[in-house]
Amino acid sequence: MEKEKASKDELEFVRDIERSLANLEPPMSSDCCIYRVPRNLRKGMKEDAYTPHAVSIGPLHHGKKELEPMERQKLRYLQEFMFHTDSSLYALFCFIKVMEDRIRSCYAETIPFNSNEFVKMILTDAAFIILHIVKSNYDDLDEVVYRNSCLMSSIRRDIMLLENQIPFFVLCELYDFHYRMPSPVLKLAFPLPLELCHYRGQTYICDYISLMVCLMETSKDVDLLVQKKILDNSLSDSNEVVTFVRNLRSNIVVDRRHNYYNNLFTSLNRHCEQRWVEAFRSQQKWHITLKVWLTVLKVDYFSNPWRTASTIAASLLLVFTLSPGFQVTSDSEILVESLRLQVISDSEILARSPGV
Structure with missing residues (x-):
């Protein structure tokens, strides 16, 4: 009986595993390119550094209350987009619908929206981005959004965020097939977190x-x-x-x-090392030169007491002569000259003496 009960428990446990496997999400597609910002990056920066301030693009921040004002503006842009492309809403909806599976596979997590909600969101956001890029290149637009420099700055920032994206191919295909207004090339930069993930x-x-x-x-x-x-x-x-x-x-x-920048790092390190070596060699040369001059000075001018006295007297005379307001009198000149001659005479006598 206990054996039979154990078998039933094991069977139920196996069925639970089978149900979990049946509900398992498909593996991440190779097309995946839109991610949540890694937690380690969020810890190092303020939370709102990766959060949209004015407009949500794509599903990851869609529906947030603080972003609702721009949702109404996006619908106005969708209406204007339909006018410029001369397309019906149904035609645009079907165009995005065909790409739904491909679009969903670009996100690193399963998007909980049903098909209609998801397609509406992608269409609205794509129309907004295309029209916003076009309008941003005109300086004379008299619209609230473009008169508000703070709002414009927030929108530019928000559409660059990793978590606030739709696949780029959606913009390209929607523009190529439907849009007819002259416009600059669409360019979207890849932010830092995308590099780390992709x-x-x-x-x-x-x-x-x-x-x-x-x-x-x-x-x-x-x-x-x-x-x-x-x-x-x-x-x-x-x-x-x-x-x-x-x-x-x-x-x-x-x-x-x-x-x-590996090559640049290597070149800079080599340059700094070379400068250090040159500075060291220059310092060595300076020490050698100084040592030579000190040796010459000692031998030629301080080799005995008489030469030392003569050198000091000549140095003092030079200093006094160059000093402002100092004038050498005739008595001073006679005294110094007598001292010089006496020093020279004594030096010569000493030099001729044995043992000197």
Whole structure:
């Protein structure tokens, strides 16, 4: 009986595992390119550094209450997009619907929205980004969004965030097939967290930050880089720049084997080592020269008491002569000259004496 009960428990346990396997999410697709910011980066920076302030793009921050005002603006942009493309909402909806599975596979986590909600969100966000990029290149637009420089700055920042993205191919295909307004080439930058998650061995931004940390150890370094127009400091204090870069660097693990600036590091180290060697050699030469001059001075001018006295007297005369307001009188000249002749005479006698 106990054996039979044990078998039933084991069977139920196996069924639980089977149900878990059946509900298991599919493995991450090779198309995956949109991630959550790693926790180690969030710890090193303020939480809102990776959170949108004005507009949500994509599903990861969609529906947040503080971002609702821009949702209404995005719908206005969708309406304007339909007008410029001469497309029906149904046609645009179906166009995105065809790409739904491919779009979902670009996210590192399962998106909980149903199909219709997901397609509506992607369409609205894509239309907003395209129209926003186009409008941003016109200086005479009389719209609330473009008159508000603070809001414009927040939007530019938000559409660069790793967690606030839709796949780039959506923008390209939607633009190519439907949009007819003249526009500059669409360009979206890859932020730092994306490199860490997706581009192993090609972490150019991370490598650049590592380089800047080496160059900015103190606020004086920052001031020098700003002065040489290498760095544009938009923060209030140079110390803030040093702290910011250090915090950023402390959460980045750089693979030195693939560091983009390896050659530059090597050249700089070699240059510094060479300068140190040259400075050391120059110092050695200076010591040798000084030693030679001291030897000459000792032999020629201080080899005996008479030469020493003569040298001191001549030096004093030179100092007094060059001093402002000092004039050599005739009595002084006679005294010094007598002293000089006496010193020379005594020196010659001493030099002829045995044992000197």
